[in-house]
Amino acid sequence: MTEPPFDPYGTPLRPVNHPRQQPYPQQPHQQPYQQPPHQPPHPFGFPGRMREVDQSSTAVLRPAPVAVAFALWLLAALSWPLGTIAQALAGPGSLAGFGPVMTLFLTTCVALAGLWGAVALLRGSYHARLGLCGGALVLGVLALAAAVVAARGDAEPVPWVVSALRLALPAAAAVFSFLPGTRHYFAGNLG
Numbered sequence: 099m100t101e102p103p104f105d106p107y108g109t110p111l112r113p114v115n116h117p118r119q120q121p122y123p124q125q126p127h128q129q130p131y132q133q134p135p136h137q138p139p140h141p142f143g144f145p146g147r148m149r150e151v152d153q154s155s156t157a158v159l160r161p162a163p164v165a166v167a168f169a170l171w172l173l174a175a176l177s178w179p180l181g182t183i184a185q186a187l188a189g190p191g192s193l194a195g196f197g198p199v200m201t202l203f204l205t206t207c208v209a210l211a212g213l214w215g216a217v218a219l220l221r222g223s224y225h226a227r228l229g230l231c232g233g234a235l236v237l238g239v240l241a242l243a244a245a246v247v248a249a250r251g252d253a254e255p256v257p258w259v260v261s262a263l264r265l266a267l268p269a270a271a272a273v274f275s276f277l278p279g280t281r282h283y284f285a286g287n288l289g
Contacts (some may be wrong), residue, residue: 160220163277168220170271171230175212177267178205178237181260188256208237219275224284227275234268241265 182205186193193199211233218226245261248254274280 160222161277161279161283163274163280164220164222164283167271167274167280168216170267170274171212171216171219174234174264174267174271175209175216177260177263178208178212181205181264184256185260188254222283222286227284230268231272231275234272238265238268 179202182198182202183193186198186202193202212230215226215230215233219230241261241264244257245265248257248261
């Protein structure tokens with residue numbers, strides 16, 4: 099007698115001349131699952147919906163300082179491209195030319211990275227909180243250098259306001275991100 103060829107995706111292989119195995123007998127201390135009386139049986143024999151106890155959530159509520167930090171991080175991220183546009187429109191030139199367009203492109207990339215980090219922070223990412231603060235430190239040095247350049251040049255108010263916003267918003271957002279009430283919110287998402 100020949101055996102059928104091996105089928106890796108079909109039914110499990112059984113020896114040809116052996117009878118089918120009987121299921122293990124149930125232990126005397128185990129009771130078979132019975133459908134609760136208040137639910138009609140499922141037409142395909144499924145046990146039904148989950149119990150109310152299984153549907154409860156143990157999610158940590160978002161503290162208010164995290165929401166404030168999220169809003170401040172959004173404003174800090176948007177201060178880069180909007181500040182670049184405001185400086186270009188307030189200055190003698192406009193956004194025509196390679197330099198202002200590339201500056202706007204780079205500050206838009208900075209803003210997109212900041213928005214992504216702010217959304218991850220709102221979802222409770224511990225690493226997003228650290229990354230936003232580290233990125234704000236690096237960008238703060240650039241904003242401070244821009245403020246020094248603005249101090250040497252003309253005394254227009256727009257570069258001063260933009261530099262002040264680019265320095266103050268991330269600092270305030272970092273403070274709200276690390277307030278004592280926020281620690282438990284970020285402790286659950288370290289990975």
